Amino acid sequence: MIKQEVTDLTIPELAIYQEARETQLYHINEPGPGIFIAESPNVIVRALDAGYEPLSFFMDTGQWEKAEHLLQDQVKDDCICYVAEKEVMQQITGFPMTRGMLCAMQRKELPSFEEICKDARRIVVLENVMNPTNVGAIMRSAAAMGMDAVVLTHGCSDPLYRRTIRVSMGTVFQIPWTVLPKEKEKEIPTDLQRIQSLGFKTAAMALCEDTKPINDPTLKREDKIAILMGSESEGLKPHTIEHSDYRIKIPMAHGVDSLNVAAACAVACWELQ
Numbered sequence: 001m002i003k004q005e006v007t008d009l010t011i012p013e014l015a016i017y018q019e020a021r022e023t024q025l026y027h028i029n030e031p032g033p034g035i036f037i038a039e040s041p042n043v044i045v046r047a048l049d050a051g052y053e054p055l056s057f058f059m060d061t062g063q064w065e066k067a068e069h070l071l072q073d074q075v076k077d078d079c080i081c082y083v084a085e086k087e088v089m090q091q092i093t094g095f096p097m098t099r100g101m102l103c104a105m106q107r108k109e110l111p112s113f114e115e116i117c118k119d120a121r122r123i124v125v126l127e128n129v130m131n132p133t134n135v136g137a138i139m140r141s142a143a144a145m146g147m148d149a150v151v152l153t154h155g156c157s158d159p160l161y162r163r164t165i166r167v168s169m170g171t172v173f174q175i176p177w178t179v180l181p182k183e184k185e186k187e188i189p190t191d192l193q194r195i196q197s198l199g200f201k202t203a204a205m206a207l208c209e210d211t212k213p214i215n216d217p218t219l220k221r222e223d224k225i226a227i228l229m230g231s232e233s234e235g236l237k238p239h240t241i242e243h244s245d246y247r248i249k250i251p252m253a254h255g256v257d258s259l260n261v262a263a264a265c266a267v268a269c270w271e272l273q
Contacts, residue, residue, distance in 0.1 A: 001057070001067070001068070001071065001072070001075050001077070001079050001080070001081045002077075002078060002079065002080050002081065003064065003081050003083055004080055004081065004082050004083065005082075005083050005084070006058075006082045006083060006084040006088065007084070007088065009084075009088065009091060013056065013080070013082065014058065014082060016028075016035065016037070016104050017037065017058050017102055017104070018091075022158065022161050022162065025037065026107075026158065033106065033107035033108060033109055034107050035055060035104055035105060035106055035107060036104075036105055036107060036160040036161070036162070036165070037102055037103070037104055037105075037162050038052075038102070038103045038105055038162075038165055038170075039101070039102055039103075039162065039165070039166055040101060040166075040170075041063070041066065041067070041070055041101050042169075042170060043165060043166070043169065043170035043173075044071075044101060044103045045070065045071070045074075045170075046170035046171075046173045046174060047103070047105055047170065047173045048071070048074045048075070049074075049173070050173035050174070051108065052105045052106065052107075052108065052173070053105060053106040054075055054079055054103050054104070054105055054106075055079075055103075055104040055105060055106055056079065056080045056081070056082065056103070056104050057071075057075075057079070057080070057081040057082065057101065057102065057103050057104075058081075058082045058083075058084070058089070058101075058102045058103075058104075059081065059082075059083055059084075059089075059100055059101040059102065060083070060084060060085065060086045060088075060089050060100035060101075061083055061084070061085055061086075062086070062100065063100055063101045064081070064083050067081065067101065086100060107160065110178045110179060111176070111178050112178065113151060113178055113180055113194060113195075114198065115178075116149045116151075116176040116177070116178050117148075117149055117151070117198055117200075119148075120148035120149050120176075120224070121148060121223060121224050121225070122146070122147050122148050122224075122225055122227075122269075122272065122273060123147060123148055123149045123150065123151055123200065123225075123226050123227070124138065124142045124147050124149075124150045124151070124226075124227050124229065124265060124268075124269065125150075125151045125152075125153075125191075125195060125202075125226050125227065125228045125229065126138065126150065126151070126152045126153065126156050126229050127153045127155070127156075127191075127228060127229065127230050127231070127236055127237065127240060128153055128155035128156060128230065128231045128234070128237075129152070129156045129157065129229065129230070129231050129232070129261060130155065130156065130157050130231060131157060131231075131232060132157045132158075132161045132163040132164040132167070133163065133164075133167050133262075134157075134232060134260070134261050134262045135152075135156060135157045135158075135159055135161075135164050135167075135168075136159075136163065136164040136165065136166065136167025136168040136172070137167055137168070137262035137265075137266075138150070138229070138261070138262050138265045138266075139159060139164070139168040139171050139172045139175060139177070140167070140168045140169055140171045141262065141265050141266035141269055142175055142265065142269055143168075143171040143174050143175040144171070145266065145269035145270050145273050146269070146273045147175065147269055147273065148176070149175065149176040149177060149178075150175060150176075150177040151177065151178060151179075151180060151195070151226075152177065152178070152179045152180065153179070153180050153191055154179060154180060154181065154182035156179070159172045159177055160172065180194070190239075192239075192240055192243055192244070195226050196245070198224075199223070199224050200224045200225060200226040201222045201224060201225050201226070201245040201246065202225075202226045202228055202244040202245050202246070203219060203225055203226065203227050203228060203244065203245065203246040203247075203248045203268075203272070204228040204236050204240060204241045204244035204246065204247050204248065205227065205228060205229055205230070205236070205248055205249065205250075205264060205265075205268060206230075206235060206236055206241045206247045206248075206249065207235070207249060207257060207258060208241060208247055210247055211247045211248055211249040212246055212247065212248050212249075213248070213249065213250075213251050214248050214249065214250050214251070214267070214268060214271045214272070215251075215271055216248070218246075219246065219248065219272055220272065225272055227265070227268050227269065227272060228240060228244060229261055229264070229265050229268075230261070231261070232260065232261050248268075250264060250267050250268070
């Protein structure tokens with residue numbers, strides 16, 4: 001890596017760290033994949049291990065020696081590392097970073113749904129989950145509980161948004177995932193039909209009359225299950241609930257009707273793994 005000390009935050013090379021919005025980073029190389037920002041040494045190493053290419057680094061001076069040791073075998077010699085005092089970095093982040101290391105990385109082409117689910121038996125499907133914190137927490141739970149993959153509909157928050165990566169603790173780089181293409185009006189097959197066509201029994205997490213408790217032994221006997229999770233506010237679409245193979249719920253106490261979608265996903269993954 002090439003060390004370049006920084007005192008002036010206005011240099012063009014730092015614009016991706018302080019000026020560009022997530023959507024701008026996503027579209028920066030269109031029609032090819034864009035870029036994203038990863039935070040902290042552990043998360044960055046997980047991204048490198050997953051094959052993501054670093055474009056540049058930006059870190060505080062206290063991280064430089066650690067970076068040289070930690071990253072030397074995974075980063076090209078000509079990769080630029082911008083180094084600044086903590087106070088300078090704080091002007092970009094807006095808060096002091098205890099593990100002050102950022103990395104701009106090249107996105108990869110997403111695998112197809114069929115590709116990541118070829119040998120999968122247990123997957124999580126997120127339908128229009130738009131909160132980055134929830135998506136990050138779900139990624140972490142799915143990875144920890146042994147799910148084979150996470151599939152997101154086009155309306156979900158991007159798993160490579162900075163906050164999502166941070167909440168997931170980098171597990172977004174450790175579990176296979178992809179995004180289903182945007183459904184066109186009256187398009188056949190629907191997302192649900194694509195999932196079912198690969199042999200998955202779909203289990204919709206929903207509050208309705210004909211639900212099975214999540215510990216029903218019928219569910220565990222299924223060879224392939226897709227756990228369907230909806231948005232925090234709206235839940236799953238009525239069409240998705242109606243046409244799923246199962247409608248399931250977590251038994252509740254004390255008059256509580258539901259859990260946060262990330263917490264519910266963790267329980268479902270544990271029970272149905």
